Amino acid sequence: MSGPPTGNDAAWRRVRAVAWKDLTAERRTKANFNAVVAMAAMILLLFGFALGPDAEGLRNAAAGVLWLTILFSGVLAFNRSYQLELEAGALEQLLLYPGERWTIYVGKLLANLTFVFLMEAIALPLTGVLYHVAFPERWLEVLGVLVLGTVGFVSLGTLYAAMASRSRSREVLLPLLLFPMLVPVLIAASGATAALLVGDVMGDSSTWIRLLAVFDVIFLIGSTWAFPFVIEG
């Protein structure tokens, strides 16, 4: 009756297992991904209609609309991530596996990141088409901003979804808790994306990118630390 393996290898094995489990369940049903992509397309279209036909106006609004689309659509993914655990008492079993509970958070974070990146792979070109944004010269930097913004957004979203998961009204509670916390990420990500898409006249993008990186570090460390307390309920 030896104890469970410990150390970094065992921890990363658990991280991979949680991510694999979440992604396999999602791949099997695709219900959530289809809903999230449809939601993203709908938001982009509706904002486009609301902003009117002026091409320059649309181009200027593109970055903000893109990030709002990512936020509104992505939040659906976080709820689903914990919905899996609430069926048939799986959360209790998950918490009873030996080892540190931060591994559960990191596994879910990786699965949610994959999910949101896939959604962005569809939302980004759609934004370009609908909002008359030409393929940016500094496309690598645009991708970098997307990655940084998404990491900040998903790291907080994964934590707050865990917090809301035990509430009956979690679908309503999650955006109410999460969105105010995301304001700094939204401002920095929109600012950096706008600077790169419509021209970096003031050299703004590097400042925003540095700010995003700082937010990411704070959110990642804070969320990983807080998760074991939050999930215990």
Added chain:
Amino acid sequence: MLAIIGHNGSGKSTLLRIVATALRATRGSGSVWDADLVRDAVAIRGMVALLSTEPGVYGDLTALENLRFSAEMLGVDGDRRRLLAALERVGLGVEGDERARNMSSGMQRRLSIARLLLREPRVLLLDEPFNSLDPDGAALVNTLMRETRDRGGSVLLVAHDVSRAEALPDRTVEMNDGFLVEDVSVGTPVAVVERAP
């Protein structure tokens, strides 16, 4: 082997969850093999295995995938043949590629028992283990209890009715309103030594 009986709401399952570290006690203290329930929760989770009233399986994963996930989380060998052997032992050998969602409650229960077979816990916690199980399934639970005891482990059984437990408990205590009506002697592997006032 310790059996705890009592009415609905007497606190049996809550006690089991506190021992498993799924719940944190708000008062009092306790230990599992000298490991403190609060301070040494991670160590305790390495020693105990809980068969809960809910199967705790993932409906969108197949039976084999559910077991593979458990093996990875437990850090044990997740070889397909080993997982299939566990499924065969609980009578789910041909359902390995079946999604758990499509299984009956009894089959899901058997799948959760197969999860217990992946390791040899020092303390086996069973919450109403005979629910949803046919006689074959009940025999399986009895075998599991005997095997745990035979290799020097402890079994904590919570049930309304312990008559389906073939291996007779060393001690049976009754819980009422969160308190043990009969005392638990010091030295029992799972010792709840302090009660709330």
